[in-house]
Amino acid sequence: TQNYRITLLPGDGIGPEIMAVAVDVLKVVGKQFDLKFEFQEALIGGAAIDATGEPLPSATLETCRNSDAVLLAAIGGYKWDSLPSNLRPEAGLLGLRAGLGLFANLRPAKILPQLIDASTLKREVVEGVDIMVVRELTGGIYFGKPKGIFATETGEKRGVNTMVYTESEIERIGRVAFEAAKKRGRKLCSVDKANVLEVSQLWRDRITQLSTEYPDIELSHLYVDNAAMQLVRAPKQFDTIVTGNLFGDILSDAAAMLTGSIGMLPSASLGASGPGVFEPVHGSAPDIAGLDKANPLAQVLSAAMMLRYGLDQPKAADHIEQAVLQVLEQGDRTGDIISPGKNLLGCRAMGDALILA
Amino acid sequence: TQNYRITLLPGDGIGPEIMAVAVDVLKVVGKQFDLKFEFQEALIGGAAIDATGEPLPSATLETCRNSDAVLLAAIGGYKWDSLPSNLRPEAGLLGLRAGLGLFANLRPAKILPQLIDASTLKREVVEGVDIMVVRELTGGIYFGKPKGIFATETGEKRGVNTMVYTESEIERIGRVAFEAAKKRGRKLCSVDKANVLEVSQLWRDRITQLSTEYPDIELSHLYVDNAAMQLVRAPKQFDTIVTGNLFGDILSDAAAMLTGSIGMLPSASLGASGPGVFEPVHGSAPDIAGLDKANPLAQVLSAAMMLRYGLDQPKAADHIEQAVLQVLEQGDRTGDIISPGKNLLGCRAMGDALILA
Numbered sequence: 031t032q033n034y035r036i037t038l039l040p041g042d043g044i045g046p047e048i049m050a051v052a053v054d055v056l057k058v059v060g061k062q063f064d065l066k067f068e069f070q071e072a073l074i075g076g077a078a079i080d081a082t083g084e085p086l087p088s089a090t091l092e093t094c095r096n097s098d099a100v101l102l103a104a105i106g107g108y109k110w111d112s113l114p115s116n117l118r119p120e121a122g123l124l125g126l127r128a129g130l131g132l133f134a135n136l137r138p139a140k141i142l143p144q145l146i147d148a149s150t151l152k153r154e155v156v157e158g159v160d161i162m163v164v165r166e167l168t169g170g171i172y173f174g175k176p177k178g179i180f181a182t183e184t185g186e187k188r189g190v191n192t193m194v195y196t197e198s199e200i201e202r203i204g205r206v207a208f209e210a211a212k213k214r215g216r217k218l219c220s221v222d223k224a225n226v227l228e229v230s231q232l233w234r235d236r237i238t239q240l241s242t243e244y245p246d247i248e249l250s251h252l253y254v255d256n257a258a259m260q261l262v263r264a265p266k267q268f269d270t271i272v273t274g275n276l277f278g279d280i281l282s283d284a285a286a287m288l289t290g291s292i293g294m295l296p297s298a299s300l301g302a303s304g305p306g307v308f309e310p311v312h313g314s315a316p317d318i319a320g321l322d323k324a325n326p327l328a329q330v331l332s333a334a335m336m337l338r339y340g341l342d343q344p345k346a347a348d349h350i351e352q353a354v355l356q357v358l359e360q361g362d363r364t365g366d367i368i369s370p371g372k373n374l375l376g377c378r379a380m381g382d383a384l385i386l387a
Numbered sequence: 388t389q390n391y392r393i394t395l396l397p398g399d400g401i402g403p404e405i406m407a408v409a410v411d412v413l414k415v416v417g418k419q420f421d422l423k424f425e426f427q428e429a430l431i432g433g434a435a436i437d438a439t440g441e442p443l444p445s446a447t448l449e450t451c452r453n454s455d456a457v458l459l460a461a462i463g464g465y466k467w468d469s470l471p472s473n474l475r476p477e478a479g480l481l482g483l484r485a486g487l488g489l490f491a492n493l494r495p496a497k498i499l500p501q502l503i504d505a506s507t508l509k510r511e512v513v514e515g516v517d518i519m520v521v522r523e524l525t526g527g528i529y530f531g532k533p534k535g536i537f538a539t540e541t542g543e544k545r546g547v548n549t550m551v552y553t554e555s556e557i558e559r560i561g562r563v564a565f566e567a568a569k570k571r572g573r574k575l576c577s578v579d580k581a582n583v584l585e586v587s588q589l590w591r592d593r594i595t596q597l598s599t600e601y602p603d604i605e606l607s608h609l610y611v612d613n614a615a616m617q618l619v620r621a622p623k624q625f626d627t628i629v630t631g632n633l634f635g636d637i638l639s640d641a642a643a644m645l646t647g648s649i650g651m652l653p654s655a656s657l658g659a660s661g662p663g664v665f666e667p668v669h670g671s672a673p674d675i676a677g678l679d680k681a682n683p684l685a686q687v688l689s690a691a692m693m694l695r696y697g698l699d700q701p702k703a704a705d706h707i708e709q710a711v712l713q714v715l716e717q718g719d720r721t722g723d724i725i726s727p728g729k730n731l732l733g734c735r736a737m738g739d740a741l742i743l744a
């Protein structure tokens with residue numbers, strides 16, 4: 031038996047409901063694959079603010095550090111929106127990324143044949159889309175200094191943030207991306223704004239240098255504005271995309287939306303060593319929290335990513351992913367992905383269906 | 388008779404061809420509306436680099452300053468891609484924006500019923516889309532300092548750019564946007580990343596304050612990642628969007644691509660006073676340059692924007708826009724927008740059709 035300590039961060043809104051489903055699924059899969067999970071729950075986001083005044087209590091970070099992987103659900107909600115930014119739920123998420131050194135964020139955007147009609151794009155444009163966005167997650171303008179709001183000499187305010195990348199930061203995310211591309215379609219597109227930004231010129235140069243170590247990967251470069259266009263125009267041209275923190279935030283969301291079913295999309299955030307964090311791409315959906323209406327599939331697929339990328343248990347991961355495809359195949363749908371003729375299930379019922387699948 | 392001095396900047400690639408069509412159209416419209424245009428041509432971009440070594444010769448900036456409006460076609464091409472960035476065609480464009488103080492960039496993205504099938508999005512999703520992106524154009528990370536590539540203490544390189552906005556910069560672009568929204572659907576969506584960036588918090592605060600002066604405009608705020616999603620998910624929700632230089636670059640291109648026919652989209656760049664610059668959103672398309680295949684309609688619609696926003700001649704602008712709709716209605720198409728059963732025209736023939744329309 032393989033033992034794993036998993037930290038659960040259910041967070042806010044629909045977080046606890048979808049987390050409960052993922053835990054049930056993990057337990058069943060654990061039995062089948064002889065994996066034993068020891069789950070510890072910790073506070074983050076709004077839930078942590080309410081309980082402790084801080085979005086990321088140090089006890090939470092400690093618990094995460096002492097585990098083999100972290101499964102996160104969702105954070106945030108209207109309730110905490112007016113707090114100062116360093117005390118908001120989002121600050122907890124950024125603190126977790128920095129605290130665990132999670133520099134690589136993997137965001138797959140894959141069209142599932144069963145849900146292709148949910149896309150706002152034409153079937154022939156999105157059929158077969160399977161993109162992996164590799165986003166740098168602990169650098170760039172999210173963390174660069176100086177940052178803040180300062181007074182100018184004339185007395186008006188001036189807001190400042192700094193986009194910074196060093197060569198070694200670019201190199202390490204570049205390696206993750208080339209390796210990811212190797213296991214996929216062997217095409218990597220690096221996205222920057224090198225025609226305007228010096229930080230992007232350095233990005234492009236370093237990625238280009240690195241590509242000499244990966245002669246079997248076809249590297250291309252796009253400016254971020256063009257990349258946003260191409261995702262809408264012809265998304266099938268993409269296999270793996272690598273980009274910085276801010277561009278990755280924007281493009282991975284655009285790519286996710288191409289699928290039309292953001293309730294289906296997981297993500298993984300990984301460091302050089304230590305536990306990774308696995309979480310759905312969607313938010314905490316406070317408007318449907320507690321109503322048993324949420325779609326738990328992105329959370330369940332995040333658990334699968336945890337097994338694959340965090341715990342090196344690809345077979346258990348495959349098994350979960352197959353179960354998700356099977357419930358979709360048999361017509362089970364939550365409200366966000368329902369279409370005529372399908373079976374509308376609540377969050378828990380979807381979990382039960384998965385376990386039987 | 389009203390006299391106008393117009394600087395023409397044909398630039399590179401298909402620039403000269405499409406500019407020739409726009410000039411022909413302006414001459415005809417001028418006769419009809421009793422406007423006299425005095426055209427002066429000047430060098431920019433690759434053409435200027437080849438002739439003078441600089442992407443924006445000072446004579447060009449001088450000529451522009453001494454005119455009532457500037458009509459620009461397109462710049463850039465593979466040929467100049469390997470030059471150092473301060474000597475590349477793009478540097479000419481950035482220099483022109485800064486030199487003329489063009490802080491407001493208006494980018495309409497409107498679906499034309501005749502071309503709706505060119506969109507990669509489903510008809511019901513894009514039918515009626517009519518978005519105006521108001522992008523700040525002389526500030527933000529495009530111009531903020533410090534910027535450059537520096538050596539760190541450990542000897543590796545570090546790329547830096549700075550996103551900066553002052554309250555007055557935010558206010559002046561905000562006013563342009565509120566005024567634009569007033570003439571349109573009275574809805575303004577401000578896009579930022581205020582959950583992470585301080586510069587965006589200042590942006591959001593200042594825009595919110597300003598909204599008290601425009602009680603009849605419905606103001607909303609979106610984070611840039613969500614905005615990129617919403618443009619794909621439900622673009623009809625947008626009327627006018629206001630955002631900073633970098634986010635505007637990305638989102639206006641995404642919005643443009645929703646229409647499926649980027650060869651149709653004009654833009655206007657305006658300052659507090661002095662001449663504006665009017666140009667198509669598309670690029671210089673070096674691969675079809677000189678082949679009489681380019682679509683001149685975005686250039687012609689840019690001339691219409693010049694008449695409307697630069698010269699305050701809305702009737703002449705309407706007239707041009709009507710002519711464009713009419714040629715589309717009668718089935719005339721260039722190669723980029725051709726579909727079965729329509730008439731394929733070259734660039735010049737499309738110009739002739741417009742003049743007869």
Ligand SMILES: CC(C)[C@H](C(=O)O)[C@@H](O)C(=O)O
Pocket residue numbers: 120123124279582583612
């Ligand atoms: C909530 C926010 C801070 C976060 C980000 O911008 O990284 C989110 O948008 C994401 O992509 O995970």
Ligand SMILES: CC(C)[C@H](C(=O)O)[C@@H](O)C(=O)O
Pocket residue numbers: 225226255477480481636
């Ligand atoms: C060519 C480039 C410098 C420019 C920009 O980024 O502003 C272009 O993308 C645009 O949007 O006009």
